[in-house]
Amino acid sequence: MSLPKHPAPLTGVSETALMTLNSRAAEARRPDRILDDPMAIRLVDSIDFDFTKFGRTGQATALRGLAFDTHTRDYLQQHPSATVVALAEGLETSFWRLNATVVDAEFRWLTIDLPPVIHLRSQLLPSSPRIAMRAQSVLDYSWMDQIDPDAGVFITAEGLLMHLEPERALNLIAESARRFPGGQLLFDLPPARAAKSSRRRGLRISRRYRAPALPFGASPSQLATWLTSMTGVSSIHNLRFPRGRSRTLNAVLALNHRLGGRLGTSLTLVEFGRASSTSDG
Incomplete structure (x- = not known):
């Protein structure tokens, strides 16, 4: 039974959490x-929802998740007791993927999202003494x-900043840099034209x-112009996405990176410190 x-x-925007969840699950099967x-x-499998409304799934969401896992894990290898802050996490399941692959995992996890999403996560996902959740806007900096x-x-803003007004998104980055020296922020963003x-x-x-x-x-170049002037930002990296299954997809991803994110979504890692510089990775 x-x-x-x-x-x-x-x-609204919260419903996109179901769309990206469906894409990851389809890929995982x-x-x-x-x-x-x-x-x-x-x-x-535990949610009563018609996921077919989202249509066909592809690799993009899974590749993004893989990229976020990789760079979060890199930080945790250097800071094993760090706190990962997942802003507007939706129905992401990154904690469990990382917990299964980080040796002797002891990192802590803080999820920030709106009340309906936090309620759903609390109902459906396993609890852990290393996980905390706050039901609030990411723009309420009390978190x-x-x-x-x-x-x-280590702060993740996976699929978040494009849903904020530009000034609010940049203020969020600036406040994070001010409050967390030595930390990092990872986010994705489409080009302005898209x-x-x-x-x-x-x-x-x-x-x-x-x-x-x-x-x-x-674009990454626009971001670099804005972010290098922020107090506390030490470096900005335009990162490559992982390779997928398709030669065509991999060629497009490589071309997008060479063209500075003009064709599609870019992935940016911001390091918080004292010096100010930019680089590509």
Whole structure:
């Protein structure tokens, strides 16, 4: 007998958490998967929702998750007791993927998201003494007061900044740099042209689903211009996405990186310190 499923009454930007969850779970079910994510499969199977409304899935979301895992793990190898702050985490399952691959894991995890998402996570995901959650906007900076920065802080903004107004997104980065010296922030962002197109034409994902328009987009070079002037930002890295299954996809990803993110989403790592410099990675 199958267990009863849990409703997921998410709307607006929060509903995109269901879309990205579905993409990761679909990828994790493949025998040639690029992301091992059993918790995503478990979540999809426990939610009462018609995921077919999102249409076909691809590799992009899984590649993004793999990239975030890789760079979070790199930081944790140097700061094993650090706090990972997952801003607007949605229904991401990064904690369990990292916990399974980091040797003698002792890092702590703080999820920040709106109340409906936090309620759903608390109902469906396993608890851990190393996980804390706060039901609030990421722009309410009181969450920063809950973190001891001495052991290190790694902040993820996966699929977040493009949903904020530019000034608010940049202020979030600036305040993080001010509060967490020695920490890092990882985020993804579409080019300005793609964000503008979403506002003009809408972001049609499938015949049955249109995602919210994106207020913010920028290239890595634009970001570097803005971020290098921020107090506390020591370096900015335009990172490469991992390789996927398709030669065509890999060629497009490589070309996008060479062209400075003009073709698609870019991945940026910001280090917080005292000096100011930029580099590509």
